[in-house]
Amino acid sequence: MAVVPLRDGVSGKSRLATALDPRARRRLVATLARHVVGVLAAAPLVDAVVVVTADVPFTRETLAGLTPSGQGGIAPVTVVEQPADRPGLNAAVDVGRESAVALGAGRLLVAHADLPLLTTEDVAAVLAAGGLGRDAVVVATDRHDGGTNLLLLPLDAGVGFGFRFGTGSRAAHVAEAERAGLRAAVLHRPGTAADLDTLDDWAQLPAGVRERLHDGVGLPLT
Ligand SMILES: Nc1nc2c(ncn2[C@@H]2O[C@H](COP(=O)(O)OP(=O)(O)OP(=O)(O)O)[C@@H](O)[C@H]2O)c(=O)[nH]1
Numbered sequence: 001m002a003v004v005p006l007r008d009g010v011s012g013k014s015r016l017a018t019a020l021d022p023r024a025r026r027r028l029v030a031t032l033a034r035h036v037v038g039v040l041a042a043a044p045l046v047d048a049v050v051v052v053t054a055d056v057p058f059t060r061e062t063l064a065g066l067t068p069s070g071q072g073g074i075a076p077v078t079v080v081e082q083p084a085d086r087p088g089l090n091a092a093v094d095v096g097r098e099s100a101v102a103l104g105a106g107r108l109l110v111a112h113a114d115l116p117l118l119t120t121e122d123v124a125a126v127l128a129a130g131g132l133g134r135d136a137v138v139v140a141t142d143r144h145d146g147g148t149n150l151l152l153l154p155l156d157a158g159v160g161f162g163f164r165f166g167t168g169s170r171a172a173h174v175a176e177a178e179r180a181g182l183r184a185a186v187l188h189r190p191g192t193a194a195d196l197d198t199l200d201d202w203a204q205l206p207a208g209v210r211e212r213l214h215d216g217v218g219l220p221l222t
């Protein structure tokens with residue numbers, strides 16, 4: 001099962017606040033989230049996608065047409081509300097893990113909602129890196145190799161694994177896997193590594209992707 005934490009329609013993408021007004025940031029967050037959730041829902045071996053958010057109306061609006069009654073995805077997409085007394089990214093992922101355990105999932109794939117180059121092949125590569133025994137934690141890093149953009153966790157063996165998203169999370173997740181007695185595999189692919197947090201990230205994207213995202217968002221094309 002896949003879990004996508006999604007902040008809300010107002011505070012997200014704060015590192016782009018100097019370049020984009022709140023409305024444009026909201027549109028960008030929505031466009032990126034729709035892409036990631038659509039890719040996950042269409043990826044082989046992903047049987048369900050859960051989006052965990054404190055902003056349910058924004059998320060539902062963002063994902064309209066990607067839900068099972070729509071035509072976007074194969075796997076069902078559901079929105080789970082993040083309780084106000086459990087704020088923050090790691091708590092959101094914990095909420096997602098609880099949903100996955102309740103649904104009897106064997107593995108949890110966490111994916112950030114801001115990966116414009118992510119493809120179904122990338123998702124398949126993350127799942128394959130989990131190994132034949134499906135026993136490895138997979139950390140797909142960001143382009144600086146310091147963070148974690150996607151994380152695959154075996155749920156039975158990984159009961160004690162603590163999520164450590166934030167600065168330096170690649171090393172923290174590898175250490176956490178070792179602590180929990182699990183093998184860790186680190187994956188670096190263009191489609192998993194490109195997250196969009198800063199103007200520098202924007203400048204690194206292929207021109208065609210920037211053109212696609214530019215409409216309605218207004219980031220500079222060059
Ligand atoms: N549910 C939930 N998701 C979060 C939270 N913080 C971050 N996320 C999500 O986690 C992923 C990674 O987010 P970040 O890159 O750390 O934050 P961001 O909002 O995209 O950008 P910044 O505001 O610049 O940090 C994205 O999918 C965010 O929407 C949170 O407090 N709750």
Ligand SMILES: C=C(OP(=O)(O)O)C(=O)O
Nearest residue numbers: 147148149165166169197
């Ligand atoms: C949350 C993370 O990164 P960023 O905030 O840079 O997306 C992370 O890499 O764990």
